[in-house]
Amino acid sequence: MEKNKKELLNGLKREQKNLVSVLGENLFQILEQRQTIELFASKWFDETKQPSKDITGFLYGERTLTRIALYELSGKSFYESSPGNVTTPDQIKKRIEKMLTTGRPVLLDRDTAPGNILWQVPVLFPIRIGAAIKGAMLLELDFGYILNLLQDIDIGKTGTITIQFKEEKELARFEIGGLVLGTSPVKNMLAGSITRDFGFGIYRHPDFGNCYLTYRHVHDYPFIITVSIGQKEFFSDFNHYKNRLFCILMILTLLGLSGIALLFKMINRKQKYMDALHLSNQKNQELIQKLEKEHKASTKAASYDPLTELYNRNLFISLAEKNLLQAKRNKFCYAVLFIDLDRFKKINDTLGHHIGDLLLKEVGMRLKACTRKSDIVSRFGGDEFVIMLTEMGKEQDISTVVENITVSLSKPCTDLDGHRVITSPSVGIAVYPRDGEDIDTLLLNADAAMYKAKKSGRGQHRFFDQSLNTTSVEKFAIEQRMPSAITDGEFILHYQPKIRLQDYRVVGLESLIRWQHPDHGLIFPLDFIEIAQETRLIVDLGAWVITSVCRQLDSWRTLGMDLVPVAVNVSPLELKTETFADRFLTILKQYDIPLDFIEIEVTENAFIDDREIVIRNLQALFDRGVKIYLDDFGTGFSSLDHIRYLPVNALKIDRSFVKEIRNSYHENPIVSSTIILAKKLNLTVVAEGVETNDQLISLRLAGCEQVQGYLFSRPVPEKKIQKFIISPIRRL
Structure with a gap:
């Protein structure tokens, strides 16, 4: 009975969640139309034309927006879709000041005079041009029209x-009779209880008693949608059914008890004689079962993974060694597969260990389904699974099994405690006897192949190659050498100039790190930056770069040279450090370097993980006047719509797009459209990888402001870059 009640309640939760989600999404889409109005309004501030025709055409047929008015920050109106009696310019100005202070939309008081519709609500939003607020727009939202669309939905009497x-x-309220005027107790029910974007709970209603209420915040806007129903009404049919069933069960129980009492009297005498006989046998049987159960449990704990019930490492190695002994006497192929789940740590950290465990159990079941009974499937720990494929006909058969495993594990896990999770496997393969004749060697080589597969992308598999061992040794040597290389001064900086196309003047430099290795000569970043990131030495290396650039600027200043800004590349790992901005400013202060002579270049992937910490660090530097460049733009996930909310001053178009330009910038629409839209956002555009005169001319015609590339100079040491600072005007 309680299970049925719980199912009913879960159904109510789903229905209310769906309803508030639909209403919330509809309201979000309506409110997002302000961005279109904001675009029209920007024409007024650009002094290109009046926005009236555009907005009037946009408003035609729109039922949810009853009135639109646009204001300058002084409170003066420059467009009204229809006459209004909301407030005077001075009062509007006060509301605008409040909006600027809070950074949020402001609700205006509704006119309660007779004849006015109280659910048509005026809300004041900021008009942003780039990062600045230029004015305000007043949108009169018809919440009554929105809620009246629900009149065919049965929400109950309460x-x-x-x-x-x-x-x-409260802006508007819908009940069984339609729209209702007056203050609802829902506001008091919600007071102090909203801590998340979405919630469900039991709240006390003064008239209906306990109510089930679901609320949801409208994304990015200060509106809340609530749906509620009285507890008594919701369970009325259920309680009626329960009472009726209880009466029937009581009658049946009484009849049953009467029959049992009569039967018990008949067998009671015989049972007493049998009890003594069975008692001793029962105790012996219980003792035997207990011992067998404990034996099975201890055997299973020593041989099986408790989560997935697959073989553990110890049992896998034991069974694999037996199979390898048999493999020496036949002509079949044997293979060890080392499997690692892509993005498992991210899934575990985001959704919790419980969901991670459910995913591992699902993966274990899928691996069993993809293999034969003769194959050995095990879990070594974490998200590492190891399989031995036995008695395979040929190597191609191994590839077929691995491809089936990849396809199976890449399918979404649709019901992990209500979550839908997608992952994929990286698989390394070592084949017996080519890649090893004992299980330890095969495991080591399969692990190396798995790392190679992981570097190739998600859902990949790779066979072991002997060169992997050589690469691993070289990588290990670099990793071990790097800490002492930082302290011993083996790293140096090269510089590449940035050229302003208006007058071909050097307006900045980009610092690029190199490793002057005592044995291997000059090593470029491609061969050591990835290792620095994996070992977190990139943080120390980044601090060395910033310090070295400040020291170099101070040296040039001492020589009396006219300084130009120098850019440093900052890795995502550095930006995820809470104290990065403070350490950066401390180094600049130590060398007394003005903030406008140091620039930062970051890539788009810096904003994927720990986005709040990254933006907080960059915003602190941006507010102090440090220029921030978004490097390699176009190769990552960002769009110009997202960039408008990031603390950046400039974009650097990736060299892969510039490379496509031959005779005209129209050959690459990505470049031309990026330059146009970036200028509208007041962002400087720098083109990387400029190598030919045709590219230079095309970029200048397209409106690009700065370029950087081999056409002017490769990255060069400090002594060679001095001539660019001394003679900043360059001639082709």
Whole structure:
């Protein structure tokens, strides 16, 4: 009975969640139309034309927006879709000042005079041009029209649907009779209880008693959608059914007890004689079962993984060694597969260890389904699974099994405690006897092949190659040498100039690190940066670069040279450090370097993980006047729409797009459109990898402001870059 009640409640949760989600998404889409209005309004501030025709055409047929008004920051109106009686310019100005202070939309008081519609609500939003707020737009939202669309939905006699402005004010309320005027107790029910974007709970209603209420924040806006229904009404049919069933069960129970009592009297005498006989046998049997159970449990614990019930490492190695002994007497292929799940740590950290465990159990079942009974499937720990394929006909058969495993594990896990999770395997393969004649060697080589597969991308598999061992040795040597190389001064900086196309003047330098290795000569970043990131030495290396650039600027200043800004590349790992901005500013202060002579270049992938920490660090430097460049733009996930919210001053178009330009910038629309849109966002555009005159001319015609590339100079040591600083005007 309680299970049925719980199922009913879960169904209510789903229905209310779906309803608030649909309403929230509809309201979000309506509110997002302000961005289109904001685009029209920007024409007024650009002094290109009046926005009235554009907005009037946009508003035609729109039922949810009853009125639009645009204001300058002084409170002066420069467009109204229809006459309004909201407030005076001075009052509007006060609301605009409040909006600028809070950084959030402001709700205006509704006119409660007779004849006015109270659920048509005026809300003041900022008009942003780039990163600056230039004015304000007033949108009069018809929440009553939105809620009236639900009139065919049965929400119950005690059901309500409301739209709230944060937790402060109810804007509109829908009940079984339609839209209702007056203050709802829902606001008081919610007070102080909203801690998340979405929630469900039991709240006390003054008229209906306990109510089930679901709320949801509208994404990016201070509105809350609530749906509620009285507990008594919701369970009324269930309680009626329960009472009826209880009566029937009581009658049946009484009849059953009467029959049992009569039967018990008949067998009670015989049972007493049998009890003594069975008692001793029962104790002996229980003791035997207990011993057998403990034996099985201890055997299983020593041989099986408790989570997936696959073989553990010890049992796998034991069974694999037996199979390898048999392999020496036949002509079949044997292979060890080392499998690692892509992005498992991210899944575990984001959704929790419980979901991670459910995923591992699902992977174990899929691996069993993809293999034969003669194959050995095990879990070594974490997200590492190892399989031995036995008695395979030929090597191609191994590839077929691995491809089936990849396809199976790449399919979504659709129901992990309500979560839908997608992962994929990276598989390394070592074949007996080519890649090893004992299980330890095969495991080592399969592991090396797995790392090679992981570097090739997600869902890949690779066979072991002897060169992997050589690469691993070289990588290990670099890793061991790097800490002492930093302290011993083996790293040096080269510089590449940035040229302003207006007058072909050097307006900046980019610092690029090199490793002057005592044995291997000059090593480029491609061969050591990845290792520095994996070992977290990139943080120390980045601090060395910043310090070295400041020291070099101080040296040039001492020589009386006119300084130009120098850019340093900062890795995502450095930006994820909470104290990065403070350490950066401390180094500049130590050498008394003005903030406008140091620039930062970051790549788009810096904003993927720990986005809040990264933006907080960059914003602190941006606010102090440090220029920030978004490097390799176009190769990552960002779009110009996202960049408008990031603390950046300039974009660097990746060399892969510049390379496509031959005779005209129109040959690469990505370049031309990026330059146009970036200028609208007041961002400087720098083109990387410029190598020919045709590229230079095309970029200048397209409106690109700065270039960087071999056409002017390769990255060169400090002594050679001095001539670019001394003679900044360059001639082709």
